[in-house]
Amino acid sequence: NAGVTQTPKFRILKIGQSMTLQCTQDMNHNYMYWYRQDPGMGLKLIYYSVGAGITDKGEVPNGYNVSRSTTEDFPLRLELAAPSQTSVYFCASSIARGGVSNEQYFGPGTRLTVT
Amino acid sequence: DAKTTQPNSMESNEEEPVHLPCNHSTISGTDYIHWYRQLPSQGPEYVIHGLTSNVNNRMASLAIAEDRKSSTLILHRATLRDAAVYYCILRDGNAGNMLTFGGGTRLMVKP
Numbered sequence: 001n002a003g004v005t006q007t008p009k010f011r012i013l014k015i016g017q018s019m020t021l022q023c024t025q026d027m028n029h030n031y032m033y034w035y036r037q038d039p040g041m042g043l044k045l046i047y048y049s050v051g052a053g054i055t056d057k058g059e060v061p062n063g064y065n066v067s068r069s070t071t072e073d074f075p076l077r078l079e080l081a082a083p084s085q086t087s088v089y090f091c092a093s094s095i096a097r098g099g100v101s102n103e104q105y106f107g108p109g110t111r112l113t114v115t
Numbered sequence: 116d117a118k119t120t121q122p123n124s125m126e127s128n129e130e131e132p133v134h135l136p137c138n139h140s141t142i143s144g145t146d147y148i149h150w151y152r153q154l155p156s157q158g159p160e161y162v163i164h165g166l167t168s169n170v171n172n173r174m175a176s177l178a179i180a181e182d183r184k185s186s187t188l189i190l191h192r193a194t195l196r197d198a199a200v201y202y203c204i205l206r207d208g209n210a211g212n213m214l215t216f217g218g219g220t221r222l223m224v225k226p
Contacts, residue, residue: 102149107158
């Protein structure tokens with residue numbers, strides 16, 4: 001299994017541009033998550049999904065959108081990039097049995113700079 | 116959300132045991148204690164979790180105080196590869212599977 005893969009690894013955007021960060025997992029996990037990590041800080045949850053067709057906001061959802069049309073894919077969209085969105089973005093997945101998930105698996109991250 | 120408090124940084128010598136403390140005085144009865152670590156330039160990695168009893172796995176041990184207001188992650192023999200930021204996280208067993216990361220403890224391992 002490749003686990004959780006993310007593309008691209010790095011990206012530089014100009015203010016106002018848009019882009020989609022891709023995330024794919026091949027473990028048949030039902031839960032998927034997007035986090036951002038600013039320098040020297042812990043991770044903050046942006047959006048999450050408990051299954052295909054279901055998404056919900058996390059702690060810092062403003063400026064982002066997500067969709068979950070398949071179990072495997074959970075793309076994160078930035079519509080109007082702002083310098084405050086400069087960060088490292090991590091996608092994660094987990095399997096929940098009876099609504100309980102004990103371990104999240106993280107991807108390698110996408111480093112995004114907005115100038 | 117119940118919060119955790121960890122030292123900003125700790126140092127250890129290679130091949131010695133490491134005890135990483137975490138205080139969570141406002142923990143509720145349904146909160147699980149999770150530990151993740153993040154190696155430089157990588158995503159976080161699950162280490163261990165527990166509810167009330169001490170737990171052991173191939174990576175580490177988790178010692179939970181009897182009143183559950185604190186816990187300690189134990190690395191039995193630190194290696195250079197264990198240098199990372201270690202996060203102690205409380206997950207509410209009744210509120211889904213969200214993790215709230217704090218600042219963590221940066222562990223430095225000296226050869």
